[in-house]
Amino acid sequence: xxxxxxxxxxxxxxxxxxxxxxxxxxxxxxxxxxxxxxxxxxxxxxxxxxxxxxxxxxxxxxxxxxxxxxxxxxxxxxxxxxxxxxxxxxxxxxxxxxxxxxxxxxxxxxxxxxxxxxxxxxxxxxxxxxxxxxxxxxxxxxxxxxxxxxxxxxxxxxxxxxxxxxxxxxxxxxxxxxxxxxxxxxxxxxxxxxxxxxxxxxxxxxxxxxxxxxxxxxxxxxxxxxxxxxxxxxxxxxxxxxxxxxxxxxxxxxxxxxxxxxxxxxxxxxxxxxxxxxxxxxxxxxxxxxxxxxxxxxxxxxxxxxxxxxxxxxxxxxxxxxxxxxxxxxxxxxxxxxxxxxxxxxxxxxxxxxxxxxxxxxxxxxxxxxxxxxxxxxxxxxxxxxxxxxxxxxxxxxxxxxxxxxxxxxxxxxxxxxxxx
Ligand code: UD1
Numbered sequence: 001x002x003x004x005x006x007x008x009x010x011x012x013x014x015x016x017x018x019x020x021x022x023x024x025x026x027x028x029x030x031x032x033x034x035x036x037x038x039x040x041x042x043x044x045x046x047x048x049x050x051x052x053x054x055x056x057x058x059x060x061x062x063x064x065x066x067x068x069x070x071x072x073x074x075x076x077x078x079x080x081x082x083x084x085x086x087x088x089x090x091x092x093x094x095x096x097x098x099x100x101x102x103x104x105x106x107x108x109x110x111x112x113x114x115x116x117x118x119x120x121x122x123x124x125x126x127x128x129x130x131x132x133x134x135x136x137x138x139x140x141x142x143x144x145x146x147x148x149x150x151x152x153x154x155x156x157x158x159x160x161x162x163x164x165x166x167x168x169x170x171x172x173x174x175x176x177x178x179x180x181x182x183x184x185x186x187x188x189x190x191x192x193x194x195x196x197x198x199x200x201x202x203x204x205x206x207x208x209x210x211x212x213x214x215x216x217x218x219x220x221x222x223x224x225x226x227x228x229x230x231x232x233x234x235x236x237x238x239x240x241x242x243x244x245x246x247x248x249x250x251x252x253x254x255x256x257x258x259x260x261x262x263x264x265x266x267x268x269x270x271x272x273x274x275x276x277x278x279x280x281x282x283x284x285x286x287x288x289x290x291x292x293x294x295x296x297x298x299x300x301x302x303x304x305x306x307x308x309x310x311x312x313x314x315x316x317x318x319x320x321x322x323x324x325x326x327x328x329x330x331x332x333x334x335x336x337x338x339x340x341x342x343x344x345x346x347x348x349x350x351x352x353x354x355x356x357x358x359x360x361x362x363x364x365x366x367x368x369x370x371x372x373x374x375x376x377x378x379x380x381x382x383x384x385x386x387x388x389x390x391x392x393x394x395x396x397x398x399x400x401x402x403x404x405x406x407x408x409x410x411x412x413x414x415x416x417x418x419x420x421x
């Protein structure tokens with residue numbers, strides 16, 4: 001199994017290109033199932049999760065061709081010849097559940113295995129199912145599979161999400177584009193990935209209003225056509241690499257970075273004493289000299305501070321001046337990186353959904369274990385600022401969500417290498 005070797009090497013300087021968003025691409029890809037005509041995505045990230053979604057769509061009969069070294073995905077779902085998303089593929093990735101809404105909407109029936117994914121809490125799919133039921137779907141759970149049908153097609157309806165769910169909003173939004181009549185989704189997620197999905201669906205001919213607000217209204221149409229759509233910038237990759245110069249010092253420009261995608265995160269970084277500047281090409285982050293200051297962080301649905309940047313932010317706060325409290329409000333059990341950071345000399349006390357981080361002067365390199373996607377990159381960030389060598393084991397999590405992470409960090413002066421084994 002591969003591991004990553006990181007050696008603390010002082011300030012970072014240069015540029016890092018930011019890829020298209022994994023989470024946007026994973027919801028845009030199943031949108032191909034809504035139409036007989038081709039859907040082409042540009043600015044796609046090159047990640048193992050994207051390959052898993054490719055495999056899943058192909059198993060349903062879609063054609064997916066990866067071009068330009070994976071940056072362009074040309075898809076066509078002219079013939080859906082299999083309506084069963086198998087456990088063997090679905091278990092690898094929770095986003096697989098996103099094929100349910102589109103398949104049901106276009107074909108009137110689908111069987112999808114209950115998903116797996118990162119081990120961060122229970123993560124049920126009840127909201128996906130309830131939202132589809134509100135559109136007239138009949139669902140049955142049998143042997144670990146959701147058996148769904150919509151006799152006579154889905155019908156528009158009103159559904160209010162009891163809690164904000166990104167995935168459930170996406171599934172319902174896609175399904176509603178082909179439902180008869182009007183659908184109103186209340187307390188919908190407002191994440192940039194939802195906005196990007198709505199833009200793509202509109203290009204395909206869908207009638208959608210209100211994306212980016214908590215009420216989305218969809219007027220169903222009879223059919224959707226083809227489209228070409230560029231995947232929005234990955235705000236989580238952006239935030240992660242913004243933390244590299246924040247932790248190590250230096251000045252790095254994040255190419256393609258947009259402040260509006262990470263505003264709540266930028267405000268916290270600035271409060272900690274990190275300088276951020278918007279440029280024509282993206283964002284510049286710089287920190288020179290003094291230690292960052294402690295800040296308190298609470299994760300929330302967009303536009304709040306993203307849960308997917310909590311682990312990386314904790315890596316920064318480990319060496320801040322003072323005590324920071326991180327509150328995780330989206331997923332229980334999402335502090336699995338804390339014991340690993342403690343192995344590196346951090347002082348962290350976890351109590352339920354709160355982690356209290358007492359900043360120390362310096363972290364020390366150590367062998368550590370990646371427990372999930374974002375945790376693994378937080379350990380790399382911590383390793384960049386630590387004294388000596390850090391070995392991050394189990395990096396397969398990392399490859400699910402970060403494109404060429406070693407290359408990108410090496411490009412700004414980090415000492416980092418992948419050890420294959
Ligand atoms: C998406 C992102 C993930 C991110 C998360 C929150 C993708 C592929 N993944 O995950 O990286 O961390 O948003 O920003 O886009 N919940 C239920 N029932 C459901 C669905 C969710 O109780 O049916 C709960 C979850 O357990 C969690 C909360 O709702 O506590 C939010 O989860 P959700 O927004 O659905 O996350 P995902 O869409 O799975």
